[in-house]
Amino acid sequence: MSQAxxxxxxxxxxxxxxxxxADEHAANIxxxxxxxxxxxxxxxxxxxxxxRAIDILDQSGLECPTEIIDAMxxxxxxxxxxxxxxxxxxxxxxxLEEESRADLLxxxxxxxxxNLQRLLAYPEDTAGSIMTTEFVSVxxxxxxxxxxxxxxxxxxxxxxVYAIYVLDPKTKKLVQSVSxxxxxxxxxxxxxxxxxxxxxxxxxxxxxxxxxVARLIxxxxxxxxxxxxxxxxxxxxxxxxxxxxxxxxETTEDVQRFGGMEALxxxxxxxxxxxxxxxxxxxxxxxxxxxxxxxxxxxxxxGELEKAIVLTLFIPLIMSSGGNSGSQATSLIxxxxxxxxxxxxxxxxxxxxxxxxxxxxxxxxxVIGILRITIWQKFGxxxxxxxxxxxxxxxxxxxxxxxxxxxxxxxxxxxxxxxxGFDPASASAPFVATLVDVTGLxxxxxxxxxxxxxxxx
Numbered sequence: 001m002s003q004a005x006x007x008x009x010x011x012x013x014x015x016x017x018x019x020x021x022a023d024e025h026a027a028n029i030x031x032x033x034x035x036x037x038x039x040x041x042x043x044x045x046x047x048x049x050x051x052r053a054i055d056i057l058d059q060s061g062l063e064c065p066t067e068i069i070d071a072m073x074x075x076x077x078x079x080x081x082x083x084x085x086x087x088x089x090x091x092x093x094x095x096l097e098e099e100s101r102a103d104l105l106x107x108x109x110x111x112x113x114x115n116l117q118r119l120l121a122y123p124e125d126t127a128g129s130i131m132t133t134e135f136v137s138v139x140x141x142x143x144x145x146x147x148x149x150x151x152x153x154x155x156x157x158x159x160x161v162y163a164i165y166v167l168d169p170k171t172k173k174l175v176q177s178v179s180x181x182x183x184x185x186x187x188x189x190x191x192x193x194x195x196x197x198x199x200x201x202x203x204x205x206x207x208x209x210x211x212x213v214a215r216l217i218x219x220x221x222x223x224x225x226x227x228x229x230x231x232x233x234x235x236x237x238x239x240x241x242x243x244x245x246x247x248x249x250e251t252t253e254d255v256q257r258f259g260g261m262e263a264l265x266x267x268x269x270x271x272x273x274x275x276x277x278x279x280x281x282x283x284x285x286x287x288x289x290x291x292x293x294x295x296x297x298x299x300x301x302x303g304e305l306e307k308a309i310v311l312t313l314f315i316p317l318i319m320s321s322g323g324n325s326g327s328q329a330t331s332l333i334x335x336x337x338x339x340x341x342x343x344x345x346x347x348x349x350x351x352x353x354x355x356x357x358x359x360x361x362x363x364x365x366x367v368i369g370i371l372r373i374t375i376w377q378k379f380g381x382x383x384x385x386x387x388x389x390x391x392x393x394x395x396x397x398x399x400x401x402x403x404x405x406x407x408x409x410x411x412x413x414x415x416x417x418x419x420x421g422f423d424p425a426s427a428s429a430p431f432v433a434t435l436v437d438v439t440g441l442x443x444x445x446x447x448x449x450x451x452x453x454x455x456x457x
Contacts, residue, residue, distance in 0.1 A: 012040060018047035026052075030059045038067030046076065054083040060245045066095040069104075078107045085159050086112075087132040087242060090119035118235070127213050128206030130246055131227045131236035134159045139169040140176070144195060145188035151180075160239055163224045165201075166192055173232035177201040203228040206235055210246045213238050215340060293438045294319075301445040308456040310384055311448055314369075314395050315441070321365055322402040322440035323433030326410030329354055330432050333414045334424045347415040351408060358407030359400060366396030387455045394451045398444040405443065406436040 021029045021044075033041040033056070045053045045068065057065055057080055069077050069092055081089050081104065093101055093116060105113055115133045122128030136158050138147045147164060155161045164183060166176045176196040186195035202220050204213055206227050217225055217240055224239045298305070298315075305312055333350060336342045342350065373392040376382045384391050410432050414424035449457055 012036075014040070014043035015047050017044050022048075026055050026059050027061060029056050030061045033068070034061070034063045038064045039071045042068045042071035046072065050079060050083070054080055058084050058088050060088075060241070066092045070096065070100050074103065074107060077104060082108060082112055085132050086115050086119060086134055086236075087130055090116055090129065093120060094124070122206055125210050125246075126206065127204050127208040127210060127227050127238050128235070130210055130213075130242050131206070131238050132159045132242070133236045135165060135224070135226070135234070135237045136161050136163075137165040137167050137234060138192060140166050140191075140193055141169050142192050143188065144183060144186045144190055144192055147178075147183060147192045148188070151183075160224055160237070163222075163237070164192075165226055165234055165237075166196060167234065171232070172234075174201060174203065174226060174228055174234050177226065201226065204238070205230070210238075210243065211338070214243045214247050217243055294434075294441060297438050297441040301441070304445055304448060304457055308448070308452060310391055310456070311394075311445070315444070317369070318395070318398055318402055318444045319437045319440050321362075321399055322406040322436040324406075325358060325361060325403040326406035326432040326436045329358075329407045329410030330413060333411050337414055337418060337424050344415060344418055347412065350411050350415070354407045354411040355404060358404035361407065362400035362403030363396075365403060366399040369395045369399055385456070387452070390451055390455055394444075394448045397451065398447040401443045401447060402436070402440045405439060406432075409436055409439075 017032070021032060024032075033044060036044065041064065045056060048056065056062070057068070062068070065088070069080060072080065081092070089112075093105070096104070105116070108116065119129065119131070119133070134157060136151055136154060138150055142150075151161050151164070162180045164178045164180065165174060166178060167173065168175050176193060178192060178196045182195045182197070183192070202216060202222065203226050204216060206229070208227075213225065216222070217238070222240070224237045226237050227235045229235055333342070370392045373384060373388060373395065377384055377388045413432060413435075418424045
């Protein structure tokens with residue numbers, strides 16, 4: 001067990017805690033800071049040397065960097081911000097109160113302030129909002145030796161040196177990218193372009209969605225991808241660690257939406273009581289109101305229920321089967337859309353797959369339902385009446401229709417939402433289940449009216 005894990009037992013003393021963490025990895029220090037209030041965390045950070053403090057604040061695992069910076073004396077906060085990576089500083093500024101943001105921004109040096117304002121100008125969730133402006137670039141007429149010497153001078157101020165961007169000496173437009181591996185194995189006296197790969201560099205626009213950036217980095221196995229303006233100028237780079245942080249956040253939001261609630265933008269334990277109620281209460285109320293349609297549907301078949309009480313025994317089974325099949329289909333399609341396995345135009349192909357799949361799954365459940373009713377009837381566990389065979393057929397036929405409808409509805413809903421401009425993850429499992437519940441009852445009692453007419457109905 002590390003010292004960082006044992007510090008929870010120490011009475012709060014920032015100097016003592018900082019001294020105990022002196023030899024710890026920055027990630028371990030962050031875990032300790034996350035166990036304290038932002039004010040306490042700021043007090044601890046202030047006891048580290050400036051370079052070490054900047055390294056700690058630059059860690060992506062730090063839960064309250066904005067509040068910690070805001071709790072520091074302004075001059076020290078400016079020093080921290082000036083040394084941190086540009087994309088991290090931009091993220092902190094997005095969450096600062098307007099007064100603190102304006103004050104800190106006015107105290108930064110002109111170059112840092114200009115870079116920060118550029119990053120803040122891009123919408124969240126785009127490449128421009130998560131890129132860093134700290135990258136290595138060299139003119140296309142430099143030699144390999146000159147490039148390596150330049151890397152040695154600037155590597156401490158750059159987020160990554162594993163990719164070097166070669167620019168046109170006059171226009172400053174991107175010409176090529178060179179990996180550090182190819183650079184160190186090349187002829188020192190040769191032009192830097194001679195060690196570049198003979199293919200067009202992979203680039204992205206500043207407004208590219210961060211999920212698309214992640215797909216590009218994964219597809220081409222990159223450590224970083226340059227963000228290029230329409231005129232070909234390199235605005236910054238998106239590194240793989242920035243993308244991982246962004247995708248973890250995106251995935252968390254999707255999972256929360258899929259559970260039937262608004263996405264939370266803070267760690268669970270830091271969400272206030274009323275904010276938690278607001279995030280969950282709206283969706284819960286909407287789902288409750290939607291479920292009222294189920295009661296209305298049952299009222300419409302009140303006569304059938306009075307004549308054949310036995311039908312009510314299978315309502316929970318019917319409703320849950322339809323909802324479950326719909327939720328399965330929704331989960332599959334949302335994921336397939338997210339990783340671009342399918343596109344919006346593929347909706348009809350998905351429908352053609354889900355219809356027979358739903359029919360087969362429904363038939364499978366129908367057989368199980370028939371077996372269950374038969375066993376209960378034959379062994380005397382329950383008497384379904386003289387028409388129990390027709391009851392079993394009703395349940396089986398209804399399951400086929402409901403599961404088929406649930407699969408089709410669950411698979412099409414993400415396409416509809418994406419077409420309307422919404423996040424497909426908003427097609428939450430509870431929402432799909434509620435939708436299928438209502439239609440499931442209609443299908444069930446319609447099938448019962450056909451099969452049991454002249455007997456129980």
